[in-house]
Amino acid sequence: MTDKVRRLSFEIFRFNPEDPESEPHIDTFEILERPYMTLYMALNEIRETQDAGLQFDFACRSAICGSCGMLVNGRPALGCRTLTADLPETIRLHPLPAFKLIGDLSVDTGTWFRDMAERTEAWIHEQQAFDPEATEDRMSDDIAAAIYEGDRCIECGCCVASCGVANVSPEFLAGAGLNRVARFMMDPRDSRSDEDWFEVVAGDDGVFGCIGMMACADVCPKELPLLEVYAYLRRRTLGTKFLKD
Amino acid sequence: MTPQLITTDVLVIGGGLAGERCAIEAAAAGQEAMILSLVPPRRSHSCAAQGGMQAALGNCVKAEGDSPYVHFLDTVRGSDWGADQEVANIFADEAPVAVRELAHFGVPWTRVRGGKNRYFVKGEWVEIDEPTENDGLITHRDFGGTAKWRACYAAAGTGHAALYAVDSEVVRLGITVRDRVEAISLIHDGSRCTGVVARCLRTGKHFAVLAKATVIATGGYGRIYGRYTTNATINYGDGAALALNTGIVPLGNMEAVQFHPTALSPSGILITEGCRGDGGFLLDKNLNRFMVEAEPEKQELASRDVVSRHMMQTILDGNGVDSPNGSHLWLDVRHLGEKHLTTKLLEVFDICRDFAGINPANDLIPVRPTQHYSMGGVRVNKDGEAYGLAGLYAVGEAACWDMHGFNRLGGNSLAETLVAGRVVGARVAEYASSTTLQANTALAFDALGIAERQSEAWLTREGKGRSVYEIRDSLGEIMITKVGIFRNGEDLEAAVSEIQALIDECSHAVLQHKGPGANPELAFALRLPGMLRLAMTVAMGALARSESRGAHFRVDYPLRNDRDWLNRTLARWQPDADAPTLSYEPVGLIDLPPGHRGYGSDERIELETSVDDYNASVAEVQQREGRLASVDPMGSRLKSAGEASI
Numbered sequence: 001m002t003d004k005v006r007r008l009s010f011e012i013f014r015f016n017p018e019d020p021e022s023e024p025h026i027d028t029f030e031i032l033e034r035p036y037m038t039l040y041m042a043l044n045e046i047r048e049t050q051d052a053g054l055q056f057d058f059a060c061r062s063a064i065c066g067s068c069g070m071l072v073n074g075r076p077a078l079g080c081r082t083l084t085a086d087l088p089e090t091i092r093l094h095p096l097p098a099f100k101l102i103g104d105l106s107v108d109t110g111t112w113f114r115d116m117a118e119r120t121e122a123w124i125h126e127q128q129a130f131d132p133e134a135t136e137d138r139m140s141d142d143i144a145a146a147i148y149e150g151d152r153c154i155e156c157g158c159c160v161a162s163c164g165v166a167n168v169s170p171e172f173l174a175g176a177g178l179n180r181v182a183r184f185m186m187d188p189r190d191s192r193s194d195e196d197w198f199e200v201v202a203g204d205d206g207v208f209g210c211i212g213m214m215a216c217a218d219v220c221p222k223e224l225p226l227l228e229v230y231a232y233l234r235r236r237t238l239g240t241k242f243l244k245d
Numbered sequence: 246m247t248p249q250l251i252t253t254d255v256l257v258i259g260g261g262l263a264g265e266r267c268a269i270e271a272a273a274a275g276q277e278a279m280i281l282s283l284v285p286p287r288r289s290h291s292c293a294a295q296g297g298m299q300a301a302l303g304n305c306v307k308a309e310g311d312s313p314y315v316h317f318l319d320t321v322r323g324s325d326w327g328a329d330q331e332v333a334n335i336f337a338d339e340a341p342v343a344v345r346e347l348a349h350f351g352v353p354w355t356r357v358r359g360g361k362n363r364y365f366v367k368g369e370w371v372e373i374d375e376p377t378e379n380d381g382l383i384t385h386r387d388f389g390g391t392a393k394w395r396a397c398y399a400a401a402g403t404g405h406a407a408l409y410a411v412d413s414e415v416v417r418l419g420i421t422v423r424d425r426v427e428a429i430s431l432i433h434d435g436s437r438c439t440g441v442v443a444r445c446l447r448t449g450k451h452f453a454v455l456a457k458a459t460v461i462a463t464g465g466y467g468r469i470y471g472r473y474t475t476n477a478t479i480n481y482g483d484g485a486a487l488a489l490n491t492g493i494v495p496l497g498n499m500e501a502v503q504f505h506p507t508a509l510s511p512s513g514i515l516i517t518e519g520c521r522g523d524g525g526f527l528l529d530k531n532l533n534r535f536m537v538e539a540e541p542e543k544q545e546l547a548s549r550d551v552v553s554r555h556m557m558q559t560i561l562d563g564n565g566v567d568s569p570n571g572s573h574l575w576l577d578v579r580h581l582g583e584k585h586l587t588t589k590l591l592e593v594f595d596i597c598r599d600f601a602g603i604n605p606a607n608d609l610i611p612v613r614p615t616q617h618y619s620m621g622g623v624r625v626n627k628d629g630e631a632y633g634l635a636g637l638y639a640v641g642e643a644a645c646w647d648m649h650g651f652n653r654l655g656g657n658s659l660a661e662t663l664v665a666g667r668v669v670g671a672r673v674a675e676y677a678s679s680t681t682l683q684a685n686t687a688l689a690f691d692a693l694g695i696a697e698r699q700s701e702a703w704l705t706r707e708g709k710g711r712s713v714y715e716i717r718d719s720l721g722e723i724m725i726t727k728v729g730i731f732r733n734g735e736d737l738e739a740a741v742s743e744i745q746a747l748i749d750e751c752s753h754a755v756l757q758h759k760g761p762g763a764n765p766e767l768a769f770a771l772r773l774p775g776m777l778r779l780a781m782t783v784a785m786g787a788l789a790r791s792e793s794r795g796a797h798f799r800v801d802y803p804l805r806n807d808r809d810w811l812n813r814t815l816a817r818w819q820p821d822a823d824a825p826t827l828s829y830e831p832v833g834l835i836d837l838p839p840g841h842r843g844y845g846s847d848e849r850i851e852l853e854t855s856v857d858d859y860n861a862s863v864a865e866v867q868q869r870e871g872r873l874a875s876v877d878p879m880g881s882r883l884k885s886a887g888e889a890s891i
Binding site for chain 2 (some may be wrong): 020029038110114117134148154
């Protein structure tokens with residue numbers, strides 16, 4: 001930290017759809033930077049001392065729950081783990097695009113992800129009913145670790161917001177959706193066949209709708225290997241229809 | 246637009262693991278279930294559980310000989326005999342099924358690798374040959390206060406993986422989830438609960454949900470400790486406050502508050518017990534492993550209450566590491582190596598990098614005991630049904646079921662959410678299928694009107710009162726300094742009167758923002774009176790309990806006192822009363838007689854009556870306190886059911 005305390009200027013997008021008099025605009029707030037200040041701390045300070053109506057979302061404040069995705073100087077990021085020290089003195093915050101706005105920096109990711117989960121049937125399609133008396137089915141630890149890697153997505157929506165396709169095509173599954181599909185596709189407990197999966201991911205809303213700009217991988221706070229995920233999906237999907245025999 | 250009145254069969258307040266698992270049980274039994282949640286369910290605080298879920302599968306070498314009964318014994322000892330032993334037994338018996346069911350739902354549990362494995366145990370590397378016949382079974386890691394390795398895990402994201410798997414079942418079953426909704430009050434007629442009044446956090450509009458059964462699954466009340474908690478910002482005990490505000494339903498053991506030994510200092514973010522389970526050390530400022538001397542047998546893996554007290558004592562003795570944010574100690578996991586840290590403890594690695602700017606493979610982690618878990622909550626019988634109100638249930642951290650007594654073991658809360666979700670969910674479904682919807686709309690509209698006027702009062706109040714956030718901050722300071730790890734009568738008396746003063750101030754607090762919509766300041770203002778009331782029950786319960794048990798430690802009464810205090814505190818708040826009233830009931834039927842935990846102090850004041858006499862009093866006193874009859878008789882699930890059943 002430098003000796004001189006910085007005066008940070010926050011330029012924050014404001015719009016309250018519930019208020020008929022509200023128009024989209026930018027408000028500017030100034031606060032003094034503190035050591036190890038995160039956007040979680042800064043936004044709460046602004047709300048508690050300058051504008052009590054400011055809307056934003058945080059829950060775990062430890063980069064686990066995925067609540068606080070927002071555009072930080074134009075780039076999707078988790079507010080809770082973004083340190084002001086890594087940013088210039090002027091910090092411009094917008095809500096994540098591609099999601100319905102609730103107000104100011106708060107967006108409706110819940111509806112988007114529930115819809116995605118329903119459309120891709122993002123649950124284990126069981127091979128047989130659970131038997132409470134039985135020992136668990138075995139799984140190799142390597143496969144468990146690979147599934148866990150895909151399971152690490154926290155559905156913050158940063159990849160969706162950064163996606164050129166998702167921003168113009170609301171049905172596109174985007175990084176989080178495609179990763180979710182791959183996670184179930186590689187799970188030996190899921191009974192879906194390659195043909196079933198073809199229906200889920202082969203359309204324009206699936207992996208072939210991706211135009212390969214890969215901003216998703218750049219902004220993913222969990223650093224999920226999305227490039228490999230898409231390659232896996234393409235390989236599995238093409239293998240089904242075109243590469244057999 | 247949400248209509249002002251909607252109906253469902255089973256209404257679950259809270260979309261974390263306990264609530265969702267309960268809703269699944271109800272939906273699978275053919276009941277229409279609806280979940281109300283402050284946040285999209287996958288953002289519930291269950292996702293932050295890191296290191297593991299206890300279940301006695303006994304699959305790896307260090308778990309050999311484990312059984313649900315050993316798990317039961319560990320849980321009761323961990324609770325410092327404050328637990329309801331029948332509930333602890335139900336829990337331990339069902340936990341293996343719950344873990345395996347999660348595997349069925351898709352959790353990628355870490356598995357046994359047959360052959361040579363290297364583990365770090367009590368200060369050194371050991372090589373253990375895992376039998377190849379166990380290859381691929383769910384494996385375990387060590388946690389505090391357990392006789393065997395028992396915690397099943399998925400790296401340090403166990404809660405996340407479990408929550409996503411369970412939520413995927415909620416989606417599969419088509420269960421309605423209304424996120425960004427806050428329950429404001431329970432609708433009841435004094436004997437039966439028929440739903441809730443809720444407030445939409447998108448629009449600010451109120452609506453009522455009428456249901457045959459209502460389940461409180463809102464998690465803990467850690468945020469009454471302000472920023473001195475590992476809990477998410479959404480854990481302010483809303484469900485417990487709903488129950489308390491009925492004046493009928495008691496809260497159990499609110500003074501039983503857990504401090505986790507290793508929260509990152511100063512942010513308070515959790516660093517899993519799995520770090521110590523996997524071989525991590527606690528060090529003082531001289532890099533001395535003080536826990537080895539303090540607890541030669543369990544070392545860093547004594548129960549959380551014991552470890553937290555040794556840590557605080559080390560800091561008070563001047564052996565903490567000074568920093569601008571106060572003293573802390575060190576957690577050392579460097580010897581585990583970067584590969585282990587970036588796989589089995591990946592989430593810890595990320596948290597250290599993101600929030601402390603350190604690499605735990607090279608750097609020591611600054612840690613400090615911090616509020617973590619609420620053993621207290623809505624007092625329920627073994628079916629999860631609340632004392633005093635039919636049709637009202639509670640599960641998970643929101644409930645005082647009560648398998649944790651005065652100290653919860655690490656990994657037992659994740660397991661509780663799933664076990665209780667299954668057990669209580671089945672009871673809820675039975676109840677809902679045996680009854681009809683009580684559509685008393687007059688009662689609902691009355692409750693709706695009260696809630697709307699409450700909001701209106703906040704929006705119209707003028708004056709120069711303090712801000713709700715200042716009151717919240719004052720409350721946090723009182724709780725951490727006077728109702729913390731080391732407690733004494735003088736501080737607790739001061740805490741009670743200071744919280745009373747805050748309650749008065751809260752009724753004069755003035756909002757800065759009065760605009761339309763959800764209004765985040767109003768949303769917080771509506772929570773604050775409940776938080777203050779919960780804090781009062783904690784402080785008064787702690788003041789009255791003149792003994793030390795589990796996480797409740799009185800410097801002026803340092804011994805556990807089974808003669809006078811082998812009981813559970815019940816707190817009720819009568820409408821318009823200034824303070825809660827406390828009463829007491831036996832902890833439940835005793836199977837394992839009170840004794841030494843195997844760690845911590847071996848001194849105590851002994852029980853003077855016989856266990857048989859103690860057990861003979863349980864049913865009558867609990868019934869008098871409002872315990873509703875359980876479906877199976879009391880004692881039917883105790884190990885020695887033949888003798889203990891009454």
